[in-house]
Structure formats: structure tokens, C-alpha cells
Amino acid sequence: MIIIYWVLTIISVIYILFKNRRFDLFTIAVVFHIYYTFPALIGVVVVGDGLYYSEVHFHAYIIISIIMLTLLTTMFLYDRKQYKNQQKDSLGVPGTKYILYLLTFLAFSLLIANIGIIGIEPFFNTDKSVLSQHFRGFYDIAIWVALSAIILSLQNKNLKIMNLNFFIIIFSLFVGSRAYITLAIISIGLLLLRDKRLKLIKYKRILFFTGVLALFLTFYKEIYKIIKTFDLSQIIASITNFETFKDASFFIESNSIFASLNIAVEQNFRQDPSVVYDILVSTVPLLKDILNFFSNEQIFISPRFAPVVSKEFFPYIHWGMGSNIWAEMYSIGGILTILMFLGLWILIIWYGNKLLISQSFMAPFLLPAIVYSTFYIHRLDLTLVMGAFKIGLGLSIMFFIIYKISIKPYLSFSYSMRKQNVNKNINYN
Known part of the structure; x- marks a missing residue:
């Protein structure tokens, strides 16, 4: 199976590098799928200094090969569609600058409110458990x-x-999360290159910048705690000290994430399918609190897959292993639920590509969640994926209502006033 996966990987890399095509979400999906399944190209999964060491399971190869083949096929089919860029004026509606101002005001208001509630000190804390609280x-x-x-x-x-x-x-x-800056940079890259059909292999500067950025984010994990001290001498000493980075590896994360899938199929790990209901309940705003209120005990929690895997298989590892969406799907219903989720994921990517070149009102609000679930999907779980889309949908609904009840009437009133002034000037003349 390792040979088959190597062949699929090589074909995919050649296609995205040498094919004259748009830089799109399928490109991102393929690149990060290769990264998070890198152990499969070697044939073994290693976590820590041998804390977990195993050959890649045959069923794990089948799962990731199906995902790669599906990505390659749908990418080819999407390219044949040749959707035209319909992007003329952001949302396709007048007055988008007011929505932009409101979004910016809301973002800073929420950040300031959070600082006002908890203070500034927690932002400088280096303990991730404290940060998550x-x-x-x-x-x-x-x-x-x-x-x-x-x-x-x-x-x-x-x-x-x-x-x-x-x-x-x-x-x-600065706080310690690398995912959001990666998300922002990918989103900017997708928007800047959405009009161009290009062979990526010719854009060596872009490839070089991407590599440098990836290395920076890899090594940043080792120094962000020192940066929080604002001690310049200590920061310089840390950066120039080889010991700081000797344990840093570009593929440590991919091994940790892939280990969850490998051990899940290796041990044929299963969860009760009712966990999907719990996840849905936790996603709907206030529903969990209402159901707990009418229950004698707190029965509905926000289910996360990473703690389940860590407790079940890696109790001796004292750092976060991360989730794996494919391992979670396997644990719920085997290959069937993996195929069902894979189909949904492909549809989301396809829709996201169309949003990039559309005038849809939903685009700025849904694209962050779509990009997030495209590149980061392998280390997420269903709770996080649904949480991201919940925020995106909530923002789109909220700002659609704001646009309809305030911005659009204001624009109509301004237009009518300008028209009256023009008519008065014409009559006067």
C-alpha cells in the first residue's frame, strides 16, 4: 500500500505544480493532506522518543488513499468546469464599506471586552490549559x-x-495560536491569486516564501513562551541557542496527528454513535444549557475527540496530541462515516472555491470557516468544525439583518436626497 500512496502523492504534487490552473482550496487541501499523512510515506509513525512507534496500518493506508484519490479526482473535475470570476464588488451589494467598518468595530470591541473581563495577565500566561480556560x-x-x-x-x-x-x-x-495567522495568510493568498491561472512551479518566490513561513511557524512553537517575557536578551539567547530547536521538527505534528488515526484502526476503536447527537446539541446555542437545566445532572457536555484518544491510548503522554477527524469518523461508524464525511468535506471545498469568485453576501463570513476546515481538517474534530461554521453562519445572518434594517434604508434615503438636490439644481438653473 505504501507504493500506491506514493504514486497518488506524486501524481497530486505534479498536478498542482505543473498544471496551468487557479490556486484554490483543492491545492490547499492536497498540500496539507500530504503533510498530515507524511508518516505514511515513510511507513512508520513515531511520537516522542519512541513513546509510540508503529508501522502504518493497512486500513490507515486505505483511508488516506481514498481521501487523496477523491481530492485528485474532484480537483480535476472542478478544473474542467472553468468557473468564471464574478467578483466585481465584494458582496455584490452597495454599502459594503459600512459592513467592513462594523466588523472591525465589533472585532476590537469583543477583544477589549474580553480583556476587561479577565484582565491582561492571562494573555501573557504560557500554560495552555490556563489559556484555554x-x-x-x-x-x-x-x-x-x-x-x-x-x-x-x-x-x-x-x-x-x-x-x-x-x-x-x-x-x-503572540498568545500562542499559529492556526489563525496561517488561516489569514492562506485566505489572502487565495483572494490575490483567484483571477490567475498559473503553474505554481514557475512561482519560485511564492514557494520559497511558503517554505520559510512554514519553518517559522514550526520553530515559533519553541520560542513563543520566551517572547512573552519581553526580555530581549533572553529572546536572543533562546533564538541563538541550538538546544532550543533541537527537538523541533517540521513533521512532529504530522506524526502526532496521524498516530490517532493509526491506533484507532489498529485497535478498531469505537465510540457510541450517540456522540454525534451530543456534538449537535453542544453546537446549537443555549440548547445544551436548556437540556441540562431540565435534567437532574449535567448530561450534555461539549464532546472533544482529542481527550478521548489521549485517555484511551496515550495516557503516558503529557502534552496535547491533537484531534484527528478521520479517526473520529472511524470510531463513530467505520469506513461508512468516513466516506460520508469525505463527501461533505469535498462539497464544502467545491462551494468555497465558488465563493472565492462570487458576489455572494455569505463569502466573507463563511470563507474563514471553509479555509480553516480545508487546511486544518486533519487535526480537528467534529465539534470544532461545526463551531467554526456556527460562528460564520451567525455572523452572516446578523450582518444580513443589519444590512436590511439599517444600511440599505440609509443608502436609499441618501440616494433619494441626492436625487432631490440634483433636481433642485436643474430647476434653479
Whole structure:
């Protein structure tokens, strides 16, 4: 099976590098699928200094080969469609600058509110368990709002507002999260290159910049705690000390994530399918609280797959192993649920590609969740995926209502007033 997977990988790499095509979400999906399944190209999975060491299971090869083949096939079919870029004016509606201003105001208001509630000290804490306790609600939503504002500001060619919102994303990097800056950079790249059909192999600067960025984000994990001290001498000493980076590896994360899938199929791990119901309940706003209120005990929690795998298979590893969506799907219903989720994921990517070149009102609000679930899907679980789309849908509904009840009437009133003034000037003359 390793030979088959190598062949699929090589074909996919050749296609995205040498084919004259748009840089799109399928490109991102293939690149990150290869990264997160890198152990399969070697044939073994290693976590830590031999804390977990195993050959890649035959069934794991089947699963990732099906995913790769599906990505390659649908990417080819999408390219044959040759959708035209319909992007003329961001949302396709007048007054988008007001939505952009409101998004920016909301993002900073939520961030300031979070700081006001918990104080500034937790942001400088280096313990991720403490960070996860404090950075919920306002802070999380502020990041997603800022991501929507970045996309909309780029569509409107308003670089000042984009840079302003990018400050929040940089702040999240300082706090310790690398996912959001990766998401922002990928989104910007997709928007800037959406009109161009190109052979990536010819754009060596882009490939070089991507490689440098990937290495920076890999090594940043080792130094972000030192950066929080604001001690310049300590930061320089840490950066120049080889010991700081000797344990850093570009593929440590892919091994940790792939280990969850490998051991899940190896042990034929199963969860009760009712966990899907619990996830759905946890996603609907207030529903979990209502059901718990009418229950004698707290029976509905927010199910996360990573703690389940860590407790079941890696109790001796004292750092976060991360989730694996394919392992979670396998644990719920085997290959059938993997195929069902794979089909849904492909549809989301296809729809996301169309949003990139459309005038849809939903685009700036849904694209962050779609890009997030395209490149980061392998280390997410169903709860996180649905949470991202919940925020995106919530923002799109909220701003659609705001547009209908305030911005559109204001624009109509302004237009009628200008028209009256023009008629008066004509009559006067």
C-alpha cells in the first residue's frame, strides 16, 4: 500500500505544480493532506522518543488513499468546469464599506471586552490549559470577526482596515495560536491569486516564501513562551541557542496527528454513535444549557475527540496530541462515516472555491470557516468544525439583518436626497 500512496502523492504534487490552473482550496487541501499523512510515506509513525512507534496500518493506508484519490479526482473535475470570476464588488451589494467598518468595530470591541473581563495577565500566561480556560467567548469570536473583516477589506482593496484587523491575528500568534495567522495568510493568498491561472512551479518566490513561513511557524512553537517575557536578551539567547530547536521538527505534528488515526484502526476503536447527537446539541446555542437545566445532572457536555484518544491510548503522554477527524469518523461508524464525511468535506471545498469568485453576501463570513476546515481538517474534530461554521453562519445572518434594517434604508434615503438636490439644481438653473 505504501507504493500506491506514493504514486497518488506524486501524481497530486505534479498536478498542482505543473498544471496551468487557479490556486484554490483543492491545492490547499492536497498540500496539507500530504503533510498530515507524511508518516505514511515513510511507513512508520513515531511520537516522542519512541513513546509510540508503529508501522502504518493497512486500513490507515486505505483511508488516506481514498481521501487523496477523491481530492485528485474532484480537483480535476472542478478544473474542467472553468468557473468564471464574478467578483466585481465584494458582496455584490452597495454599502459594503459600512459592513467592513462594523466588523472591525465589533472585532476590537469583543477583544477589549474580553480583556476587561479577565484582565491582561492571562494573555501573557504560557500554560495552555490556563489559556484555554480564559480565551473563550468574546476572544474566539473577535478572531473570527477579524478574519471576515480581512477578507472583506481585501475584496474592497482597503489595506488600512485589513492591517488593522490583522493586528488581532498577530495578537493571537503572540498568545500562542499559529492556526489563525496561517488561516489569514492562506485566505489572502487565495483572494490575490483567484483571477490567475498559473503553474505554481514557475512561482519560485511564492514557494520559497511558503517554505520559510512554514519553518517559522514550526520553530515559533519553541520560542513563543520566551517572547512573552519581553526580555530581549533572553529572546536572543533562546533564538541563538541550538538546544532550543533541537527537538523541533517540521513533521512532529504530522506524526502526532496521524498516530490517532493509526491506533484507532489498529485497535478498531469505537465510540457510541450517540456522540454525534451530543456534538449537535453542544453546537446549537443555549440548547445544551436548556437540556441540562431540565435534567437532574449535567448530561450534555461539549464532546472533544482529542481527550478521548489521549485517555484511551496515550495516557503516558503529557502534552496535547491533537484531534484527528478521520479517526473520529472511524470510531463513530467505520469506513461508512468516513466516506460520508469525505463527501461533505469535498462539497464544502467545491462551494468555497465558488465563493472565492462570487458576489455572494455569505463569502466573507463563511470563507474563514471553509479555509480553516480545508487546511486544518486533519487535526480537528467534529465539534470544532461545526463551531467554526456556527460562528460564520451567525455572523452572516446578523450582518444580513443589519444590512436590511439599517444600511440599505440609509443608502436609499441618501440616494433619494441626492436625487432631490440634483433636481433642485436643474430647476434653479
